[in-house]
Amino acid sequence: MSKVNTVLGTIPTAELGVVAVHEHVGYGMPGSELDTQWWKTPEERYAETVPKLRAFHEHGGGTFVDATGICNGRDVDYYKSLSAKTGVHIVACTGFVGGDTALPHFARASVDYLTRQFAHEITVGIGDTGSRAGVIKVGVSRGGRMTELDKTIYRAGARAAVATGVPILTHLAIDPEPAVAIFREEGLPLDRVLFGHADDGLNADQTPHDWIVSQGGRLGFDTFGYETELEDPPFWARARKERLDHFLDLVAKGYLPRLLVSADANCSPLGWPGVKGHTVNYLFEDLVPDLRERGVDEATITTLLVDNPADFLTIKA
Known part of the structure; x- marks a missing residue:
């Protein structure tokens, strides 16, 4: 039976439903939750988050993949409470957003140590929560080029993915050549890797979309909603039409089986204000209507939101 943690x-993969494949319950840099300028009580965070997840469920959303890595505010007991409260399946990740978010204990660790850490969280559980990770997060550090620590984490992630059968989700799709080389050396099929943020305004021009697909990888157009049209757009924003045109161009090239979409929104950000007006529900409230307006049929929308993420998340040991 196909299954997902x-x-x-x-649970059986068939129960995932519509999937938001790259989101955050609450993301922040290490220690940011202690910054009194942005500190929120648990009750405040809960009050911000529950309505967004309930709306996601009411729109037809089934599964929310939390891409918050170790050291960035991951709180699995909290996720369990939210899932039970809202009816949304939540998939937690192991791994790191990038080497520059790993605290010294992990930054000094060997590939073997990190591999065991990731595999333990996938097969045994995260801490004492009893919950197992369903995806591995790896990423490119600030500066846009993989550091030696990034490469160590990528190699550990690849080994854990091969051993456990869960997929890898990356932070950024720039500088993918070293990543692909590592994945090939470790025997990880590239269809088990989702190269994330292939669409954001800061990095899209530097991302070799065609090459990634030619290697067998998947592309994450997962910053939908971060638009220059927002009242206070973030530095990675992109014009709404430009992003959509780019995405539909890739669909027209025949890349649909390799594309996944998400909003990369924060339900209740840690240590920063977040982006006003942007939530996971952009997928239902804006993206799907935009796709329909541009003539995209329902079968294609189902492929993007149900079939492709289900295939990606299924444990393939």
Whole structure:
């Protein structure tokens, strides 16, 4: 039986439904949750988050993949409570957003140590929560080029993915050549890797989309909603039409089986204000209507939101 790890247990892949494949319950840099300028009580965070997840469920959303890595505010007991409260399946990740977010204990660790850490969180559980990770997060550090620490984490992630059968989700799709080389050396099929943020305004021009697909990788157009049209757009924003045109161009090239979409929104950000007006529900409230307006049929929308993420998240040991 095809299956996926969620925070409330392993479920059949068929139960995932519509998937937001790259999101955050709450993301921040290490220690940011202690910054009194942005500190929120648990009750405030809960009050911000529950309505967004309930709306996601009411729109037809089934599964929310939390891409918050170790050291960035991951709180699995909290995720379990949210999942039980809202009816949304939540998939937690192991791994790191990038080497520059790894605290010294992990930054000094060997590939073997990190591999065991990731595999333990996938097969045994994260801390004492009893919940197992369903995806591995790796990423490119600030500066846009993979550091030696990034490469160590990528190699550990690849080994853990091969050993456990869960997929890898990357932070940024720039500088993918070293990543692909590592994945090939470790025997990880490239269809088990989603190269994330292939669409953001800061890095899209530097991302070799065609080459990644030619190697067998998947592309994450997962910053939908971060638009220059926002009242206070973030530095990675992109014009709404430009992003959509780019995405539909890739669909027209025949890349649909390799594309996944998400919003990379924060339900309740840690240590920063977040982006006003942007939530996971952009997928239903804006993206799907935009796709329909541009003539995209329902079968293609189902492929993007249901079929492709289900295939990607399924444990393939």
